[in-house]
Amino acid sequence: MNTTRAHWVWILLTGALAPVAFAPLLCNELPLLAGGASPLSPALWGLAPRDLLGMALWCAGVCVLCGRGRWALALIVVSLLASLALPLERVGATAASDVLLHCPVPYSAESVDRELSSASVHWLGTDRYSRDLLALLVYGTRDSLLCALLVTLMVTALGTVSGAWTALVRTPWSTTVMRGLQALDAFPALLAVLVLQSLCRPSFMLMLGWLVLFRWPSQHRLVQGEVRRLEGEAWCAAARSDGASWWGLLRHEMLPHLRAMLTTHAALNVALVLAMESALAWLGFGVPAPAVSLGALLRQGQDDLPFVTPLLLTSLALICGLCFAAVLLGRRRTPAEESGHS
Amino acid sequence: MRALGRALQRLLAAAAVLLFVLVLAFAALGSLAGANSDDGPLVAPQIHATPAERQLMRESLGLDRPLLMNADVPTAARTARRAWARVVSELERLEATGSLLEVAPLLSAFPSRELQTLDAKHSALALALRELARCAPLSGASRAGVRAVSTAVAEACQRLEAQGQAALSLAGLKPTAPEREQQLEQAALACAQGNESEEQRRWISVAGCAALPHLARAAEVAQEPRAQVLWDRVREVAAIQVPAGSDPRAFTQRWWRRHADEFTPAGGLESIARSLSSSRCGMWIAMALRGDFGESTRHQRPVAEVLRERLPATMRTGWLALVLILALAIPLALLQLRARARLRLVCDGATAVALAVPETVVAVLALIVLEPARGNEWIAAGVLALGGIFYFAAHLRVRLEEVLAEPWVFALRMRGVKGQRLIFRHLLLPALSPVVTLTASALPLLVSGSVVVETMFGVPGMGSAAADATLHGDLPLAMSAIALGGAATLISWWLAEVVQIVLNPPRAARGVSA
Numbered sequence: 001m002n003t004t005r006a007h008w009v010w011i012l013l014t015g016a017l018a019p020v021a022f023a024p025l026l027c028n029e030l031p032l033l034a035g036g037a038s039p040l041s042p043a044l045w046g047l048a049p050r051d052l053l054g055m056a057l058w059c060a061g062v063c064v065l066c067g068r069g070r071w072a073l074a075l076i077v078v079s080l081l082a083s084l085a086l087p088l089e090r091v092g093a094t095a096a097s098d099v100l101l102h103c104p105v106p107y108s109a110e111s112v113d114r115e116l117s118s119a120s121v122h123w124l125g126t127d128r129y130s131r132d133l134l135a136l137l138v139y140g141t142r143d144s145l146l147c148a149l150l151v152t153l154m155v156t157a158l159g160t161v162s163g164a165w166t167a168l169v170r171t172p173w174s175t176t177v178m179r180g181l182q183a184l185d186a187f188p189a190l191l192a193v194l195v196l197q198s199l200c201r202p203s204f205m206l207m208l209g210w211l212v213l214f215r216w217p218s219q220h221r222l223v224q225g226e227v228r229r230l231e232g233e234a235w236c237a238a239a240r241s242d243g244a245s246w247w248g249l250l251r252h253e254m255l256p257h258l259r260a261m262l263t264t265h266a267a268l269n270v271a272l273v274l275a276m277e278s279a280l281a282w283l284g285f286g287v288p289a290p291a292v293s294l295g296a297l298l299r300q301g302q303d304d305l306p307f308v309t310p311l312l313l314t315s316l317a318l319i320c321g322l323c324f325a326a327v328l329l330g331r332r333r334t335p336a337e338e339s340g341h342s
Numbered sequence: 343m344r345a346l347g348r349a350l351q352r353l354l355a356a357a358a359v360l361l362f363v364l365v366l367a368f369a370a371l372g373s374l375a376g377a378n379s380d381d382g383p384l385v386a387p388q389i390h391a392t393p394a395e396r397q398l399m400r401e402s403l404g405l406d407r408p409l410l411m412n413a414d415v416p417t418a419a420r421t422a423r424r425a426w427a428r429v430v431s432e433l434e435r436l437e438a439t440g441s442l443l444e445v446a447p448l449l450s451a452f453p454s455r456e457l458q459t460l461d462a463k464h465s466a467l468a469l470a471l472r473e474l475a476r477c478a479p480l481s482g483a484s485r486a487g488v489r490a491v492s493t494a495v496a497e498a499c500q501r502l503e504a505q506g507q508a509a510l511s512l513a514g515l516k517p518t519a520p521e522r523e524q525q526l527e528q529a530a531l532a533c534a535q536g537n538e539s540e541e542q543r544r545w546i547s548v549a550g551c552a553a554l555p556h557l558a559r560a561a562e563v564a565q566e567p568r569a570q571v572l573w574d575r576v577r578e579v580a581a582i583q584v585p586a587g588s589d590p591r592a593f594t595q596r597w598w599r600r601h602a603d604e605f606t607p608a609g610g611l612e613s614i615a616r617s618l619s620s621s622r623c624g625m626w627i628a629m630a631l632r633g634d635f636g637e638s639t640r641h642q643r644p645v646a647e648v649l650r651e652r653l654p655a656t657m658r659t660g661w662l663a664l665v666l667i668l669a670l671a672i673p674l675a676l677l678q679l680r681a682r683a684r685l686r687l688v689c690d691g692a693t694a695v696a697l698a699v700p701e702t703v704v705a706v707l708a709l710i711v712l713e714p715a716r717g718n719e720w721i722a723a724g725v726l727a728l729g730g731i732f733y734f735a736a737h738l739r740v741r742l743e744e745v746l747a748e749p750w751v752f753a754l755r756m757r758g759v760k761g762q763r764l765i766f767r768h769l770l771l772p773a774l775s776p777v778v779t780l781t782a783s784a785l786p787l788l789v790s791g792s793v794v795v796e797t798m799f800g801v802p803g804m805g806s807a808a809a810d811a812t813l814h815g816d817l818p819l820a821m822s823a824i825a826l827g828g829a830a831t832l833i834s835w836w837l838a839e840v841v842q843i844v845l846n847p848p849r850a851a852r853g854v855s856a
Contacts, residue, residue: 179355183362186835188786188827191793191808195820198812275700279794282702283809295702302706316706320699327698 007065013325014061021058023142024051027105027135049083050204050291054142057149076153107132109139110290127300127311136292137314143287144294145322147204148273151211156266158212159219164254166220167227168246178224185217190276194285202288207280211273219265226261230254267330271323278319294319348843356836360829522552530556534564534572546575554579558598635822640814645822648807653789655719656796656803660788662723663730664781670727671734671777676765678739679746696732704728705798716800725795730784737776745773775842782838789830 019026024047056079060072105123109131124133162181166174193210200206227250230236239253274294280286281295282302289296294315301312526549529542538546546553554576561572570591577584577594584590635645678689705725708714714721745751746769754768789804796805808823810816 179359179362183359183828186359186828186831187824188831191805191812191820191827192824194793194809194812195817195824198815198820199817271698271700275702278700279702282794283797284813298702298706302709312706312710316703319703323700324695324698327694 009329010065013329014058014065017058017061017145020138020142020145021054023054023138024108026103027132027138028103028108029106031102050143050146052079052083053150054146055079057146105132105135105138107135109136109292124310124314127309133311133314136297136311137318140292140294140297140315141318141322143204143291144274144277144281144319147208147211147277147287147293148270148322148326150208151215151273152266152269154208154212155215155219155269156262158216160223160255160258160262161250162216163220163223164227164250165246167224167231168249178220181217181220184214185221187214189214190279193276193280194283197280197285202285204287204291207277207285207287211276215269215273219269222261222265223258226258227254230257264330267326271326271330274319274323274326294322346843348839352836352839356832360832522549523556526553527556527559529553530560530572533557533575534560534568536568554598555602558602630822630825635818635825638811638816638819640811640816640819645819648819649804649822649826652802652804652807655801656805657788659719659723659726659796659801659803660784662719663726663787664784666723666727667730667734667784668777668781670731671738672770674731674735675738675742678735679742679765693732693736696729697736699729701725701729701792702794702798705795709798714799717802718799719801722792722795722799722801725799726787726792730780734777734780737780738773741773741776742769745769778841779838782834782841785834785837786827786830789826 056075060075063069063072063075107122122132122134124137127133127136162177166178193207193214196210197207236249236253239249244253277286277293278295278298281293282299284299286295287293297311297315298319301309301315304312525545529538529545530553532538532542533546546557557572557576557579561569561576564572573591573594576598577590584593633646635649637643638645638648641648674689678686681689708721708725712721742765751764751769754764759768793805793809795801796803797809800806804823804826808820811819811823
């Protein structure tokens with residue numbers, strides 16, 4: 001593997017995100033390992049879909065870094081399917097007679113410390129409802145990031161296929177799809193998602209769906225423009241004269257040219273979706289309770305104003321940091337930088 | 343010429359997309375439970391509904407008004423069916439909440455005085471209500487029971503149409519429409535002159551609503567006291583309820599001026615337009631295009647009135663933000679262009695930070711640091727502008743660098759044009775195209791506002807109104823804000839295209855965006 005500076009950045013980022021991805025193993029009131037009747041560790045036994053998806057996305061990231069893109073894809077698909085079979089919320093403690101190993105932080109985002117334990121038990125203290133702050137931040141970051149990454153993945157896939165199709169296949173159907181997406185693009189996205197979220201029963205997956213719906217047109221427009229530009233190239237005309245279908249043309253000829261643009265836009269999309277999700281959660285229409293996201297934590301911290309609490313500061317810093325990291329990673333490198341790195 | 347053609351083409355495409363946006367907004371609004379009323383979502387009475395709630399439901403369903411029904415006028419029959427469809431869908435919704443049995447006796451009490459007028463005795467609704475009163479208690483709160491009532495009503499409507507046709511034949515009116523219209527016109531004129539025959543009087547009586555345009559026309563030309571008699575006849579046939587204290591004749595004349603189109607037959611394109619606009623979707627779009635978005639359930643006022651009230655604050659904040667962006671972005675871009683490498687690096691870092699930090703975070707930081715008073719539009723505008731300043735400056739700088747590399751700039755330099763003269767007199771105008779596009783893309787902000795910033799700073803604008811409407815389930819207001827935002831976006835896109843064409847015709851005609 002040719003380890004460039006960019007690779008190191010990615011490796012560091014993946015390492016930093018590991019505690020967030022494996023949040024149920026880091027912050028959980030259930031023990032990690034238990035003896036007695038249950039041979040499996042209860043923390044792993046009671047995973048919710050979001051827990052599984054978080055871990056799977058992190059593992060997929062590692063696979064991509066190791067150059068195993070297909071493994072990553074398979075992992076995401078399998079985890080998406082498996083998450084459908086899991087209960088929506090984390091299952092409570094199983095009957096375990098002997099606890100062999102506790103999680104480092106013995107609280108999850110939902111657990112309330114009714115005994116008001118001493119500060120040494122809570123690494124960063126508690127919020128006003130006696131919930132562990134570190135657990136809240138870890139789970140909040142995990143859910144916000146999960147939302148941003150899943151939406152970006154789906155938007156990139158959908159937008160690339162639809163954009164290439166409408167650019168390469170000119171039929172009344174493709175024109176209709178194009179106009180429809182243009183109409184969708186005209187809606188104020190945040191307001192539309194807000195209204196749609198308020199109309200339906202709050203659900204994480206539904207929120208992802210609305211966000212995908214309103215981010216899709218911009219990705220579509222971008223890919224369509226790029227494909228139309230590439231269509232004029234001689235190699236594209238040659239492939240067409242060889243009888244390549246639009247799908248073959250996209251997959252074998254255009255995708256390598258589109259990869260840099262798609263990566264850049266995907267990183268920017270992550271920042272945008274993070275911002276949108278924060279705004280939605282701030283308005284009370286984000287990830288449904290008892291789950292938390294960074295926007296909801298920001299709102300909770302803001303409600304304590306004029307007292308500036310650690311919750312407010314940490315959630316502000318995390319949102320800014322994540323968005324900034326995404327924008328920096330998405331910054332398209334100049335040819336000089338490219339040659340310097342490789 | 344080619345550029346003009348392109349602008350027109352874009353305008354047509356924008357109009358088509360605008361129509362689609364409105365249809366989408368209508369579909370979202372119409373597909374909601376309880377939103378089947380043309381007047382917005384209905385208020386469903388619960389098990390222990392108060393008389394006021396029942397009255398509200400009567401008004402929502404239109405049951406407090408006489409139904410203008412005539413078997414001879416197909417549109418009126420369709421109107422009756424649509425009214426009944428609304429009743430049925432509302433009943434289905436109520437059935438899901440288990441309160442149908444409560445509603446059935448409520449509805450059964452309705453065939454009251456106003457339904458017993460000349461046309462209402464033929465009305466589908468009267469029959470439907472009787473059917474409902476008969477069937478609903480027997481069928482209990484089952485879905486099948488409601489379906490049975492619905493089917494019975496549909497059959498009753500068909501039966502009434504057939505009966506109406508038979509009644510017209512019996513009365514001796516010609517079966518084909520133009521001839522019948524002529525007969526009715528002659529009968530109405532005879533009524534106006536006071537020399538109508540017994541047969542003509544019967545025609546007017548049987549034709550009901552179909553005779554209304556002729557009666558009204560005759561009433562307008564008739565002398566007193568025949569005019570008074572004819573207006574009374576119009577009021578009786580149309581079953582107009584005159585509010586207490588109003589002059590019956592003046593009220594009837596006003597009512598007729600508003601509703602004349604519904605009763606006047608049309609042909610050709612007008613009939614197609616009228617047929618399209620008589621559908622719920624068509625009516626909603628036509629109303630929306632006229633600026634009438636229905637009634638806000640939270641404010642109990644027309645949505646248009648609420649929007650008009652909120653628009654100035656949003657426009658003030660938006661303009662302030664736009665002026666701030668333009669006033670600061672252009673000098674910043676010029677500074678970056680002429681800056682040394684280190685300063686440029688600092689500017690790049692600041693741009694990346696400003697672009698990355700979400701609006702929500704900037705707003706919270708402004709609240710912590712500046713502690714602004716509620717409704718402070720300057721701070722709100724500053725928060726809105728922050729990202730835009732750096733975004734505009736980055737695009738302008740890139741364009742300026744592109745223009746600087748053009749051969750004609752090199753030629754100018756060779757002729758000794760340098761420094762500020764080169765930038766302000768020769769470079770700035772050709773480099774402004776991205777600013778124009780970006781300014782156009784920021785224009786919707788002037789109309790739809792920012793939900794988060796306005797809510798956070800308590801600015802009484804469109805964004806905060808939309809957020810408030812969403813929180814309180816005021817769908818007509820929320821959807822109107824969305825539709826308005828969509829329309830503003832489309833118009834701003836089109837404006838950007840036109841300005842690009844004006845600034846740089848060959849480039850725009852090739853479809854090259856800035």
